[in-house]
Amino acid sequence: MWDRFRLFPEQASTLAGKVDSLFLLLVLISAFFAGLIFLLVAVFAIKYRRRSDTERPRPIHGSTGLEIFWTVIPLGITLTVFGWGATLYFTMSRPPATSMEVFVVGKQWMWKFQHPTGQREINELHVPLNRPVKLTMTSEDVIHSFFVPAFRMKFDVVPGRYTTTWFQATKTGDFHLFCSQYCGTSHALMGGRVVVMEQGDYERWLSGAVSEESLAAAGEKLFGRLGCSSCHQRVGTGRGPSLVGLFGNRVKLTTGETVGADETYIRESILNPQAKIVAGYPPIMPTFKGLISEEGLIQIIAYIKSLRIEEKAKAEP
Amino acid sequence: MAEHPSTLAHQFDDVEQQHEASNLGMWVFLITEIMFFGGVFTLFTVYVSAYPEAFAQGSGHLDLALGTVNTAVLLGSSFTMAMAVRSAQTGRRNGQVVYLLLTMFLGLVFLGIKAVEYLHKFEQHLVPGPNFSFASPLAKNVQLFFSFYFAMTGLHALHMIVGVGILAVLLVQAWRGRYTADYCTPVEVSGLYWHFVDIVWIFLFPFLYLVARHAT
Amino acid sequence: MTHNIVPSRIYLRVFVALLLLTAITVGASFYDLGGGRLHYLNAIVAMTIAVSKATLVVLYFMHVRYSSRLTWVFVGAGVFWLMILIVLTLSDVFTRHWIPVFPPWGSTGPR
């Protein structure tokens, strides 16, 4: 019971130290103010204890100066903490451009992971050391939350949309993975571990793990099987817009707006094609809701992303 | 205390205090009603901006003529209610009875028309649930629209039914000549409630019937 | 007890105004007031008319125009609190896609 007892959680990501510094600052602020209040209350309570039942202390109505003093000081402190916290949160919200990607699907009560190279894992995620990892997450049923305490990282996994978060591990080893959003009966058992490995070990693991085909390749097959390719042709003009070079660029819609083509946009366009119609194309695409699983969606998105890279490669030989 | 009129509750000092308290009480209650319906309006605002197309298709399947007639009917009932309150304030018994009857009648007409609309929706399989069917690629989102339609108009109709019940009580008391220029707080306060229910409809009507109609 | 008795003709005028506004809002809904970027113009017109109608009812039928400051404060507070609910909720919904999930648009992107 006493082995591995600790008061301070392990720091295993680039963000952990930063979050902990802010946490410690808050601990210091709290200790100072709590200590101050406790001390004053204790001193006053003892020093001014009632000595006779007839004593009538002189009333003090208050002091505007003091009120301003103890309004402005906490205000200043809290605004500083806010600024620091917000800056860090901004960093947490934006995965670095160099991130490797992992897709996460939560369902009652397990975590499913897919690597771009096609490896799949359940309740266990292998990642390389010192490399930012971007997680694109969705849920098949209820809301879950992906929580790795050692990385100080947590984000909800919401059905019907993609959420993203990222981390960069700084220590090798096994780390707890929890679902922190209550999700039903076996909520407490919906966890596993994140295994951080040296780059070399990771490569070995990748090659050893069973991988049928890359996500993009699986997506390409699905793309054909569902008949997408009959309208969305690689070159020339199909009935739908070409998807080459789509990902990461802006798309002009019939309403005159432009939207960024990210995972969420592509997902919406497959499941709810009428929501955002690309300018110059008729709204004829049927919905694929119910015809495609969350994992299938991820594969198709990976395929569409790969079209983008392919085009780049052609442009800059 | 010198004298305590029979219409004055024991906790109040005078009629004026009682009148002001009742009025304020009703206004506070109406604020809770604003927030109650406001919650649904907030959700509706979000969804109508997320799915304008689907909501326009759903809206297109509502009967605009009946909706407009119903709006006029309800505005009319608000007018007759205001007149009923005025009759009470001026102590005219006959006026109270006639206007209360008219208000009740218009309220019931509104509910009747609403029932007809519900029936049509039922026949057209537009009631959300397992029997819902809508021929459009956006059927799911259209179902969302009809979820709102039934939740919002249903809650509103429930308030109407309560209102008609209150009117019935008022009518009996007015018939007995209980409300005079000196004591008409119940009529005034119920009037506030009735007008509020009218206001809810004033917003429901464009939200549900007119939203993006031009787009279809 | 003193009441502020509102003349019947004021009630009648308000009623007629309400009916007219209803007719206008129904009529306006048949016209596309601005496609493309202005697609929300119809909604603005409809909401403006609805707010005007509600204001008429509140001021005249509900006598707020003739009521104490306290009533005004409470009515105002109710509307204001509803605005808090709507505005802060929309502050989330409408800004969710502001942040690009990969930086900057159209540049190198994930490799």
Next chain:
Amino acid sequence: MSTSVGEWRQHYLNAGYSVRSWLLTTDHKRIAILYLASITLFFLLGGVLAGLLRLELLTPHGDLVQAETYNKLFTLHGITMIFFFLIPSIPAVLGNFLVPMMIGARDLAFPRLNLASWYVYVLGGSFTIVAAVTGGVDTGWTFYTPYSSTYANTNVILTALGVFITGFSSILTGLNFIVTIHKMRAPGLTWSRLPLFIWAHYATSLIMVLGTPVLAVTILLVALERGLGIGIFDPVLGGDPVLFQHLFWFYSHPAVYIMILPSMGVVSELIACFSRKRIFGYNVVAFSSLMIAALGFLVWGHHMFVSSQSMYAGMIFSLLSFLVAIPSAIKVFNWTATLYKGSIAYQTPMLYAFGFIGLFTIGGLTGLFLATLAVDVHVHDTYFVVAHFHYIMVGGAIMGYLGGLHFWWPKMTGRMYPEGWARVAAAILFVGFNLTFFPQFILGFLGMPRRYHVYPPEWQILNVLSSAGASILGVGYLLPVIYLLWSLRYGAIAGPNPWGATGLEWQTPSPPPTDNFEKTPVVTEEAYAYSLPEASRG
């Protein structure tokens, strides 16, 4: 005015002995007693559930109860404690009893609505109890969609209706208080002369009236979604489950202030009385109650920093959350300053007030951690949050409630409680509380998620400490139940003003007559005029 011991005097308790005279009473004091009895039952129920939860968490394996049972236990614990104990606790018991008395009125503005609110409460409670015994409910008190609307297969609808119904009891209480405070104050009792207890209840009532309806409609939509298949939060139809969270927290965050503000009001009265001083910065403390009520509505999004809410909204909500900390801090500073050069007595109510200041300070300061965006990402939905809100709700709200109950017990019953026992109980509670909940801060920081019945073994020591504290806490809560009941029969007879306190409620006999005052009092001075010699005459 005062009556000597033994002489029969008509008061609200002996005005009638039949069951009917209680169940159909419109006397705010009797309704307060009805509420006291019912919320105590719910508190004991919630307490037993808490005990079972802590017992399960003694070991990391989940060996006492199954997962399903554990989930039902914590759900019911949350629902009973929040909706059926904490929210009605001070307002419906002490507030009901004292608001009319403190402002010199004969009753609340709408006595029958007041009685109706109790019946509504009992009805809502019955729904929830029925839901619990016929299979329970396992959604957590938060009812998050789509779990509650689609996936849970427990009694969600029945429980949701119970919460929906009970909301109306809260609305009716708030409405009654607002109108009463506006319209029924005694002559001379201006707003700037009101006791801070009244200010706190006014602010609380505003929250009840403005917030509760939003919860009501939200929970109703969840029930409709489950029952009738309309799908407003259903992702399958394109609905957004995160919107449920917005509407839920729009009420449920301010609801925290429904629990803590009345307690702050009580503490203001206690500190003034037992240090015989006007509250330092009366105006600021009164105004800060309103500020808490208003700002409290602008911060709900800090429950959603990792919910996929937009980052920008997160920043707005974080900033506003820091702002709401300021008025709370101001209150604590002013209470502390009131003690300065006071004449401080250590009777039980004052011990609770000290306890309140200490625990609320810790609770409030740890709230800053949760308002800080990046830190919240780590501690959100962990035991850190559990510890934080128990410090506010149990350490703050319940300490204030118990302090107030002891303070006004002689007024309500005409009997003194046994002082020695009461001090022992207060000390036990303070120790037990900290032992229970302080380790949970550490557990949360280490990463233990809430609502887990199974956890990694390295966290067992802290959990054992917490469970040990809970057993001490249990004793601490049982003691007052026993000696307060005992005092009803054997307690010393209390005079009209045993504490030498100011305030209109102390100028009438204990227990008060049905109409509260023999003649309507006239107020000529501000609140807490403890420097005037006549104040101490009992």
